[in-house]
Amino acid sequence: MTPTDGEPLLQLRGVSKSFGAVHALQDVSLDIDAGQVTALAGDNGAGKSVLIKCIAGIHTPDTGEILWKGGRVHIRTPRDAAALGIETVHQDLALCDNLDIVQNMFLGRERLRWEFTLDEEAMEKSAAKTLHSLAVTTVRSVRQPVKSLSGGQRQSVAIAKAVLWNSELVIMDEPTAALGVAQTAMVLSLVRTLADRGLAVLLVSHNMNDVFQVADRIAVLRLGRLVDLRPTRESDPQIVVDLMTTGTSTRTPQPAAPEATA
Amino acid sequence: MTKVEEPGPSGEIDPDLAAEAAAETEVTDVPELEVQTLRDYAGVVWLRIRSGESGVLPVVGGLLVISALFQSLNSNFLSAGNLVNLLIQGAVYMLLAMGEVFALLLGEIDLSIGFVSGIGGIITAELIKQQYGWPWWAAIIVALVVCGAIGVLQGTIITRLGLPSFIVTLAGLLAWQGVMLLILGAGGSLPINDKVVNNIVGGNLTPAASWAVMIVIVAAVGAQIWLHESRRRSQGLVAPPAGVSALKIAGVAAAGVALVMVCNTNRGRLIPIRGMPWVVLVVIAVLGAWTFLLGRTKFGRYVYAIGGNAEAARRAGIKLARIRTLAFMLTSFTAGIAGIVYASRLQSVSTALDGGTLVLYAVAAAVIGGTSLFGGRGKAVHGVLGGLVIAAIDNGMSLQGYSAAAKYVVTALVLLAAVTIDSVVRRNSSV
Numbered sequence: 001m002t003p004t005d006g007e008p009l010l011q012l013r014g015v016s017k018s019f020g021a022v023h024a025l026q027d028v029s030l031d032i033d034a035g036q037v038t039a040l041a042g043d044n045g046a047g048k049s050v051l052i053k054c055i056a057g058i059h060t061p062d063t064g065e066i067l068w069k070g071g072r073v074h075i076r077t078p079r080d081a082a083a084l085g086i087e088t089v090h091q092d093l094a095l096c097d098n099l100d101i102v103q104n105m106f107l108g109r110e111r112l113r114w115e116f117t118l119d120e121e122a123m124e125k126s127a128a129k130t131l132h133s134l135a136v137t138t139v140r141s142v143r144q145p146v147k148s149l150s151g152g153q154r155q156s157v158a159i160a161k162a163v164l165w166n167s168e169l170v171i172m173d174e175p176t177a178a179l180g181v182a183q184t185a186m187v188l189s190l191v192r193t194l195a196d197r198g199l200a201v202l203l204v205s206h207n208m209n210d211v212f213q214v215a216d217r218i219a220v221l222r223l224g225r226l227v228d229l230r231p232t233r234e235s236d237p238q239i240v241v242d243l244m245t246t247g248t249s250t251r252t253p254q255p256a257a258p259e260a261t262a
Numbered sequence: 263m264t265k266v267e268e269p270g271p272s273g274e275i276d277p278d279l280a281a282e283a284a285a286e287t288e289v290t291d292v293p294e295l296e297v298q299t300l301r302d303y304a305g306v307v308w309l310r311i312r313s314g315e316s317g318v319l320p321v322v323g324g325l326l327v328i329s330a331l332f333q334s335l336n337s338n339f340l341s342a343g344n345l346v347n348l349l350i351q352g353a354v355y356m357l358l359a360m361g362e363v364f365a366l367l368l369g370e371i372d373l374s375i376g377f378v379s380g381i382g383g384i385i386t387a388e389l390i391k392q393q394y395g396w397p398w399w400a401a402i403i404v405a406l407v408v409c410g411a412i413g414v415l416q417g418t419i420i421t422r423l424g425l426p427s428f429i430v431t432l433a434g435l436l437a438w439q440g441v442m443l444l445i446l447g448a449g450g451s452l453p454i455n456d457k458v459v460n461n462i463v464g465g466n467l468t469p470a471a472s473w474a475v476m477i478v479i480v481a482a483v484g485a486q487i488w489l490h491e492s493r494r495r496s497q498g499l500v501a502p503p504a505g506v507s508a509l510k511i512a513g514v515a516a517a518g519v520a521l522v523m524v525c526n527t528n529r530g531r532l533i534p535i536r537g538m539p540w541v542v543l544v545v546i547a548v549l550g551a552w553t554f555l556l557g558r559t560k561f562g563r564y565v566y567a568i569g570g571n572a573e574a575a576r577r578a579g580i581k582l583a584r585i586r587t588l589a590f591m592l593t594s595f596t597a598g599i600a601g602i603v604y605a606s607r608l609q610s611v612s613t614a615l616d617g618g619t620l621v622l623y624a625v626a627a628a629v630i631g632g633t634s635l636f637g638g639r640g641k642a643v644h645g646v647l648g649g650l651v652i653a654a655i656d657n658g659m660s661l662q663g664y665s666a667a668a669k670y671v672v673t674a675l676v677l678l679a680a681v682t683i684d685s686v687v688r689r690n691s692s693v
Contacts, residue, residue: 090577095571096570096638097570097571098570099567103566103567108579109579110560112560117559118558118559118563125497125499
């Protein structure tokens, strides 16, 4: 755990969002610190996706404010989010199978030579460097088409893509869904690496194992409200499940999760 | 035929294979990779082929088989005169197919380009008519601009209204055919008397000029390959060894020399006819331009990205509607070029122009060449190679005296074979 001094990187204050009669988020206040993995847990329909979409600029909150490094910001588009340093790693649909790793990592933000032609060499070197720095070593070649990668490798590329842009907050939506055991371990260690490098990570996951393995803090959403936020070591999977389903828990944490050291 | 093998490597290998070859950067520290072995490079190339990126190998192989077959049946097939004839016959298909590649790359289709090309021909023919007396170049520019505008119109309807391109361009097919009939009148035809326009297909460069032009093209392509690959080598990225680069350039040069030698052989019966037809240069120019656009610019990258995964492209901040509309514009624009070439070949435009068959041949050519119908995979050179295959079948079977019926059936079988290869490759590669 690396709690940071001073103000949180991102603060949500009283954020609400409705879709017609559905109150997807109600008065959510949440701080996200640099160097920490904050897990966002919640049942289906609890508002996890809406919350991260509000941060990522896909939705705009109806009320409430978002503070970035202490200053109020309006994130209206994904571009706004990217400009601040917020990158989202989507569960799926985030990579183009027919493009190679370098092309995917720089998609939409290609480097140019003479303002006109693609600077493949510079992009390739940056991509290789980033992957190297994240210890993504199982990829045979950065010029390999993404379709030839395994699920874990693809997720690693997606994460590396987020890191490439000097992002400070990386939002991950179910990064280990549909991954095998070894692949999951690989992605989780990557998540940890990001936080240890001083990035803030907001991890949305259904998987309690994942959450307890890498998260520093766990926030629980239920029916659009933030019902709980506590350090991982003061929680256990059963408590989180209680919170997700009923909104409260009277249990005391069982120190049964040795992985939770993170 | 020779011609094709030349732009193939030039346009293709250069931005691609080399870039792809870049591959093995693994996790070795970049600047330390001073020495590149042939094995590294070969390994990367093999990796690409195994993952379904066999590139133009199948179609080039097919072309060789077809040539050998027809040559064994009729020794005239590979004669200089017939080869040049074949290039001329195939030029319209090649150009249309290169246009269609843009639509196919998006995972869309443009069925209107046959008649859009007719519109291009008509506008050119109309404007250079005596009564208007426009200079040929102005007429061509206007024709191409109008064709591009047609593409913008159709592309806008497709992207902004979210209608399927199949339907919108099918409507285009009908509408532009109607416009053609309207201008020409039923059974009408419009002769072209302008020398320059007719010479696009009918005229040749002098043998000396053919050599000069080919030397310039080979030098430009060779310089591209060399600069690109030596830059990669100097930056420590995986690149072919200098010997392989030199070999590639030698291949391009050999193809260029072969093409010029074929074109410069006398193919006239009564009076000598020598030199490269201008239309060959038109095809090479379009091939070069579109290869550059698709391989080296952001626009090209985005076209591939949209074809591969439109949602991912959207999330990457790519303006989908704009790129798609531009691609449809380029499809129609290229069709306009094809239409002018077609008009030049017939020295007239008439209602006999069968835009329906033309567009189907164009799609077939692109797919035979290696472009995927499912989007995301394809190159301008595929249009040229596929167009050559179709022209070769047509030409070879005509030499044997087969009927149109037989030609259609054989072309259909080749198309089926190509689509089968495409879908098998797809299945294997989506590991």
